[in-house]
């Protein structure tokens with residue numbers, strides 16, 4: 480047994496900048512993360528896919544068509560090849576209202592590039608996408624986090640407010656259990672995509688509480704009974720993805736512990752008013 484999961488703070492509402500401040504800048508780009516940081520987000524969110532050469536690229540999709548207008552798949556490219564693709568140009572064409580000539584130079588990043596850029600000045604909320612498809616994605620994430628000093632041999636660094644520098648998230652239970660065995664000191668969030676209202680059986684909650692620090696659930700599924708049940712088991716509840724201010728306020732009032740948002744400025748403002 481790897482031991483009990485880490486407890487996340489239960490006295491504050493976390494703003495998780497979904498793909499960076501992605502309402503305003505190209506998702507997962509360094510400028511989007513810089514803006515999230517300026518806006519006072521508690522965490523910057525990263526999705527990871529594995530490249531042909533076994534590196535971790537910061538990208539949501541497993542193909543490049545939506546973001547770069549190219550037919551390639553991430554797994555067919557090396558990280559260096561992805562680093563040369565200027566998807567900021569495509570962003571400007573697709574988003575004339577918020578296009579900016581500065582985005583033209585924006586290219587894809589590796590996890591290592593983001594960690595090297597921000598080091599211990601940001602908190603990272605990192606999703607392993609489809610970890611089952613790849614060999615050893617978990618080891619690759621831990622390797623990069625170690626290399627940039629975000630985690631030590633046996634402990635996770637904290638920010639000045641006591642928040643852990645890294646939280647790992649996945650829809651894959653298998654991947655999270657593996658991560659918990661490897662590094663019980665890292666807080667883990669199990670993602671769910673409920674069809675209707677969020678619901679987990681008591682036995683599922685017991686198992687979950689053995690390896691995870693909380694859950695991430697879709698906004699449409701969230702309700703206060705579920706949040707209470709998770710809290711009774713010591714689990715945090717983070718809601719994705721919420722951009723509307725009234726909705727953000729609703730989840731603050733509902734007792735959620737944080738939200739994923741493309742508009743961290745709005746969430747920071749509303750959560751501080753509380």
Ligand code: G3P
Pocket residue numbers: 497526539606648670695719720739
């Ligand atoms: O990671 C939580 C939320 O971001 C899941 O949705 O598709 O944006 O990764 P997605």
Ligand code: CA
Pocket residue numbers: 524525526606
């Ligand atoms: Ca995500």
